[in-house]
Amino acid sequence: QKEVEQNSGPLSVPEGAIASLNCTYSDRVSQSFFWYRQYSGKSPELIMSIYSNGDKEDGRFTAQLNKASQYVSLLIRDSQPSDSATYLCAVNSGLTSGTYKYIFGTGTRLKVLA
Amino acid sequence: DVKVTQSSRYLVKRTGEKVFLECVQDMDHENMFWYRQDPGLGLRLIYFSYDVKMKEKGDIPEGYSVSREKKERFSLILESASTNQTSMYLCASSFSEYNEQFFGPGTRLTVL
Numbered sequence: 746q747k748e749v750e751q752n753s754g755p756l757s758v759p760e761g762a763i764a765s766l767n768c769t770y771s772d773r774v775s776q777s778f779f780w781y782r783q784y785s786g787k788s789p790e791l792i793m794s795i796y797s798n799g800d801k802e803d804g805r806f807t808a809q810l811n812k813a814s815q816y817v818s819l820l821i822r823d824s825q826p827s828d829s830a831t832y833l834c835a836v837n838s839g840l841t842s843g844t845y846k847y848i849f850g851t852g853t854r855l856k857v858l859a
Numbered sequence: 860d861v862k863v864t865q866s867s868r869y870l871v872k873r874t875g876e877k878v879f880l881e882c883v884q885d886m887d888h889e890n891m892f893w894y895r896q897d898p899g900l901g902l903r904l905i906y907f908s909y910d911v912k913m914k915e916k917g918d919i920p921e922g923y924s925v926s927r928e929k930k931e932r933f934s935l936i937l938e939s940a941s942t943n944q945t946s947m948y949l950c951a952s953s954f955s956e957y958n959e960q961f962f963g964p965g966t967r968l969t970v971l
Contacts, residue, residue, distance in 0.1 A: 779959050788962040839956045851901040
């Protein structure tokens with residue numbers, strides 16, 4: 746089982762719809778969770794951080810965290826063609842015994858259709 | 860805004876050459892990281908540093924070394940470049956081990 750799992754996609758949604766991206770993780774002691782957007786050929790760009798259970802909203806983005814079920818999700822409202830990118834989930838368990846656990850999923854490719 | 864810069868966007872080197880990739884951050888972050896990203900393999904951690912002159916191996920340190928002489932600068936060194944080190948190299952920094960990482964623009968390295 747991978748430590749952080751994402752569906753690779755592509756996830757196709759029409760312009761203006763809500764895109765829902767999901768991520769599950771295996772380490773129960775994980776403490777912080779992040780979503781990155783990565784355009785083709787570019788580096789990952791941080792779009793959301795979430796540290797506690799529940800929802801966190803920032804503009805058109807909402808991150809949802811459920812530690813009991815070990816999943817984190819990202820909702821993108823009013824999706825735009827410019828949102829078409831790969832979205833990476835990252836899960837952080839901090840520094841333990843010299844091992845740093847900031848694990849990335851392999852990403853979900855989102856395509857927003859005009 | 861956090862700014863992480865990398866010395867080159869594109870680099871072409873020959874097999875056996877010594878290669879230096881430089882990364883600088885301007886936010887006084889404690890932690891710095893080097894990753895490589897390859898299609899289908901995602902982001903893989905090469906080395907990280909949580910303090911000046913401190914370094915720890917990541918998941919794939921073989922064939923690489925690092926140097927952190929100043930807090931803001933973290934260098935990745937390929938001692939003798941090989942074709943299987945052709946990749947996108949990404950530097951990142953974070954305030955602490957529990958905070959988010961911010962990435963530089965990346966260096967696409969091709970080893971011929």
